[in-house]
Amino acid sequence: MPDGTLAGRPAPAGVAAAGAGRDAHPLVVRNLVKRYGAGRPEVLKGISLSFEPRGVVAIIGPSGTGKSTFIRCINRLVEPTSGEIRFMGRDIVSLGRQELRLVRRRIGMVFQEYNLVERLSVMENVLCGRLGYVPAWRAWLRRYPQADVEQAFDLLDMVGLGDFVHQRADSLSGGQRQRVGIARAVMQDPDLLLADEPTSSLDPKTSVEIMELLARVAEQRHVPVLVNIHDVTLARRFAGRIVGMSEGRVVYDGPPDGLEDEHLRAIYGGEDWLS
Ligand SMILES: Nc1ncnc2c1ncn2[C@@H]1O[C@H](COP(=O)(O)OP(=O)(O)OP(=O)(O)O)[C@@H](O)[C@H]1O
Numbered sequence: 662m663p664d665g666t667l668a669g670r671p672a673p674a675g676v677a678a679a680g681a682g683r684d685a686h687p688l689v690v691r692n693l694v695k696r697y698g699a700g701r702p703e704v705l706k707g708i709s710l711s712f713e714p715r716g717v718v719a720i721i722g723p724s725g726t727g728k729s730t731f732i733r734c735i736n737r738l739v740e741p742t743s744g745e746i747r748f749m750g751r752d753i754v755s756l757g758r759q760e761l762r763l764v765r766r767r768i769g770m771v772f773q774e775y776n777l778v779e780r781l782s783v784m785e786n787v788l789c790g791r792l793g794y795v796p797a798w799r800a801w802l803r804r805y806p807q808a809d810v811e812q813a814f815d816l817l818d819m820v821g822l823g824d825f826v827h828q829r830a831d832s833l834s835g836g837q838r839q840r841v842g843i844a845r846a847v848m849q850d851p852d853l854l855l856a857d858e859p860t861s862s863l864d865p866k867t868s869v870e871i872m873e874l875l876a877r878v879a880e881q882r883h884v885p886v887l888v889n890i891h892d893v894t895l896a897r898r899f900a901g902r903i904v905g906m907s908e909g910r911v912v913y914d915g916p917p918d919g920l921e922d923e924h925l926r927a928i929y930g931g932e933d934w935l936s
């Protein structure tokens with residue numbers, strides 16, 4: 662994979678270069694509770710976490726513990742039941758539709774199943790990252806500003822897909838699709854990147870490459886990257902911080918080298934599987 666840098670437009674005023682002017686914690690979650698319907702059990706039981714302006718945070722925990730629910734509450738793909746999610750100083754939970762749309766375009770999301778538009782080319786999929794910014798008629802006519810097209814070329818080089826620009830998404834491998842998904846998310850010029858099991862469908866080598874890419878985004882774009890991940894080894898290798906969840910609560914929050922067997926038992930339960 663080429664070792665390019667992350668091309669990008671200058672950050673807008675207020676979210677200036679090198680993080681100057683940003684909150685110490687651009688994302689602060691307080692007492693987040695989620696229940697899927699009245700009378701249903703709480704899936705998230707009061708999560709409180711603060712995230713620094715950059716770095717990869719891995720969220721680990723058993724299936725069904727609420728990792729996806731948590732990450733989706735942050736951009737309100739899932740509606741929180743109660744609590745506060747302050748992002749760049751604003752409470753996402755209380756935003757109206759219009760404001761939410763504006764805030765959402767600064768939150769990139771990378772999905773396990775990529776969520777590409779299959780019949781569109783790689784380039785068009787990446788340009789979809791600008792949909793929140795360009796007027797609807799431009800998107801409809803597929804006439805994106807030249808600066809966007811140039812940035813998309815740079816990003817595709819960066820993710821190693823410079824030779825695949827015109828190829829249709831449905832002809833790509835899983836690893837290539839995920840690279841497109843990351844380039845599309847970065848095209849949003851995000852202040853925060855969320856990734857829900859971005860490597861679960863990929864082979865081990867490709868998984869490492871995708872995590873390297875996400876780590877590079879965090880470092881070069883000065884954005885926090887939150888990654889839900891089942892692979893504890895990958896989490897340890899690429900995250901500067903690990904959040905361990907169990908039954909809707911945070912039971913570990915600390916550096917990878919502080920994650921001991923006792924924590925893994927608290928997160929996943931049992932111990933037979935630990936050898
Ligand atoms: N739309 C929904 N409606 C009702 N219950 C849901 C919904 N989405 C998730 N749940 C429930 O919430 C709980 C947490 O699910 P979630 O997908 O957040 O877990 P997860 O930690 O991401 O699991 P996995 O590791 O398998 O992806 C589960 O019990 C799940 O069945």
Ligand SMILES: [Mg+2]
Pocket residue numbers: 728729730857889
């Ligand atoms: Mg999940």
